[in-house]
Amino acid sequence: MAETGVDARRSAVYLLDQILDDEPRLLSELLGAGVLDRLAPDDRARAQRLAMETLRGMERADRILQKHLRKYPPLTVRNALRVGTIELCQGGAAHGVVNAMVTLIAGHKRYGHLKGLVNAVLRKVAAEGPEIWPTLRTPRLPKWLRGPLVEAWGPQAMAAIEAAHFAGAPLDLTARSDPAAVAEAVGGVVLPTGSVRVADAGQVTGMPGYAAGDWWVQDAAAALPVRVLGPQQGEAILDLCAAPGGKTMQLAAAGADVTAVDDAEGRMARVKENLKRTGLRADLQVKDARAATGAYDAILLDAPCSATGTIRRHPDLPFAKDGAEFGALIALQEELIDHAWGLLKPGGRMVFCTCSLLPDEGEVQVDEALERHGDMRVDSDALACEGVDAGWITAEGGLRLRPDYWADAGGMDGFYIACLRKEA
Numbered sequence: 001m002a003e004t005g006v007d008a009r010r011s012a013v014y015l016l017d018q019i020l021d022d023e024p025r026l027l028s029e030l031l032g033a034g035v036l037d038r039l040a041p042d043d044r045a046r047a048q049r050l051a052m053e054t055l056r057g058m059e060r061a062d063r064i065l066q067k068h069l070r071k072y073p074p075l076t077v078r079n080a081l082r083v084g085t086i087e088l089c090q091g092g093a094a095h096g097v098v099n100a101m102v103t104l105i106a107g108h109k110r111y112g113h114l115k116g117l118v119n120a121v122l123r124k125v126a127a128e129g130p131e132i133w134p135t136l137r138t139p140r141l142p143k144w145l146r147g148p149l150v151e152a153w154g155p156q157a158m159a160a161i162e163a164a165h166f167a168g169a170p171l172d173l174t175a176r177s178d179p180a181a182v183a184e185a186v187g188g189v190v191l192p193t194g195s196v197r198v199a200d201a202g203q204v205t206g207m208p209g210y211a212a213g214d215w216w217v218q219d220a221a222a223a224l225p226v227r228v229l230g231p232q233q234g235e236a237i238l239d240l241c242a243a244p245g246g247k248t249m250q251l252a253a254a255g256a257d258v259t260a261v262d263d264a265e266g267r268m269a270r271v272k273e274n275l276k277r278t279g280l281r282a283d284l285q286v287k288d289a290r291a292a293t294g295a296y297d298a299i300l301l302d303a304p305c306s307a308t309g310t311i312r313r314h315p316d317l318p319f320a321k322d323g324a325e326f327g328a329l330i331a332l333q334e335e336l337i338d339h340a341w342g343l344l345k346p347g348g349r350m351v352f353c354t355c356s357l358l359p360d361e362g363e364v365q366v367d368e369a370l371e372r373h374g375d376m377r378v379d380s381d382a383l384a385c386e387g388v389d390a391g392w393i394t395a396e397g398g399l400r401l402r403p404d405y406w407a408d409a410g411g412m413d414g415f416y417i418a419c420l421r422k423e424a
């Protein structure tokens with residue numbers, strides 16, 4: 001009898017091979033390159049979920065596996081063992097999981113001879129892994145990232161952030177106009193800040209209201225920068241670094257006259273599709289934000305960053321990155337702030353935000369911008385949005401959001417948001 005689920009598992013192992021390679025690739029790049037396109041939609045979703053769950057629990061899986069391995073097998077076999085271990089420890093039926101992983105390796109051109117090893121190890125894991133699993137510590141971030149984050153937030157907060165990463169993320173939606181109606185339609189709840197949260201979402205495109213453009217996917221934290229900016233009907237607003245367009249849609253839904261700029265053509269195509277689906281309008285310009293021109297009432301600068309606030313949703317990031325490009329990103333953020341400031345009308349406001357947990361991409365960036373621009377001040381009154389906790393406000397008057405906030409309700413992405421006001 002043919003084993004079920006082998007295709008999805010094989011693809012999960014392939015994704016892990018690429019992410020954990022010496023020349024790693026991000027999951028988003030792999031999916032964007034269509035590596036799962038040949039799979040049926042259910043298998044595609046399963047492969048992606050298995051790869052992500054394996055990355056989240058990899059430290060625990062490796063700890064369980066090391067007892068049964070005298071030396072490490074090749075990466076592909078190791079990843080197959082990791083996926084199998086994760087499945088077994090999360091309640092997967094032993095017979096089905098072990099057989100599927102053995103079939104998968106048996107059919108491998110180079111490593112087929114290691115099927116016996118996979119069989120023997122996974123049988124042992126099936127026998128004792130599920131009991132050991134909950135006794136192991138919450139998986140930690142790799143040292144290159146853990147070090148600076150412990151320095152920034154302390155060891156207790158770090159442990160809470162890692163617990164949030166391990167738990168993963170629910171699906172958050174932003175309603176075009178009526179959060180309560182969207183919550184009712186999708187079976188979700190309205191969060192204190194107005195986003196809609198769905199605990200057990202299926203295929204997003206099949207959910208009620210998707211085709212009609214009643215909502216779009218956007219983490220609750222990512223929805224806050226536009227709430228802080230407070231766009232008004234008819235205002236000229238520049239949305240810098242706009243793709244894939246979650247914030248562009250929020251601005252347009254508020255009735256602002258939006259100019260959205262991003263230098264990635266492919267990502268801008270997604271903004272266009274999103275606007276079409278939601279029936280919203282914006283002037284889209286594919287160019288470097290440092291070449292943007294004009295004079296605006298308000299500016300949203302959602303700068304490119306380390307994305308270290310999004311690890312709940314992107315557990316590949318700590319493995320596929322090593323921080324080598326962070327210095328260049330920090331320098332780019334500085335240039336973007338300075339250029340954008342020149343496009344803001346006197347008396348206007350600019351929200352600077354990053355989905356980063358590193359103060360160098362948030363608090364420090366704003367402190368330094370204040371030193372460079374004598375006509376800039378931080379407007380912390382703008383942070384008085386519904387659902388924003390006063391404890392999230394930082395010394396310089398920005399908003400620090402962390403994955404461990406709202407822990408009991410499913411957390412939020414890490415973000416930094418500051419509203420900068422220009423002298424009239």
Ligand SMILES: C[S@@+](CC[C@H](N)C(=O)[O-])C[C@H]1O[C@@H](n2cnc3c(N)ncnc32)[C@H](O)[C@@H]1O
Nearest residue numbers: 241242243244245246247262263264288289302
């Ligand atoms: C954090 S994402 C923006 C998310 C977007 N604001 C949203 O809400 O959907 C950062 C974006 O910056 C863009 N980007 C990076 N460097 C840029 C530059 N020099 N000029 C314009 N866009 C840039 C990337 O293409 C990426 O789409």
